Amino acid sequence: MIAAEPTTHIRLDKRGVAWVDDTKVKVIEVILDHLAYGHSADEIHLQHPHLSLAQVHAALAYYYDHQAELEAELEQRRRGVAALQQKAGASFSRKTLNARLKRA
Structure with a gap:
C-alpha cells in the first residue's frame, strides 16, 4: 500500500489571502474564470496550463x-x-x- 500525503494546494498569506500553492495565482483569480465565463475545472486548466488540474479543483473547493x-x-x-x-x-x-x- 502506498502512503499518500494529503495536500490542499492552497496556502494563505499573512493577510489571509488564499493562493494556489507554488504559484503566483490567487484563488480568487481562478474563481473569476469560473464565475465570469462558466468555465469548468477542465476549461480553467486549459486556460491556465501552469496550474495542475488538482490545483484548479483545490481552488474551486476552497471557493465553495x-x-x-x-x-x-x-x-x-x-x-x-x-x-x-x-x-x-x-x-x-x-x-x-x-x-x-x-x-x-
Missing part, C-alpha cells in the same frame, strides 16, 4: 468552502471599480483618449 467571504471580496472589488469609473468620468473615454493621441 469559503463562498460567503469570497463573494464579499468580489463585491468589494466591484464597488471599488465602480467608484474609480465614476471618479474618472469621461476623462478616460475612448473619444477623449483618441483626441489626446492626435494632439501628441
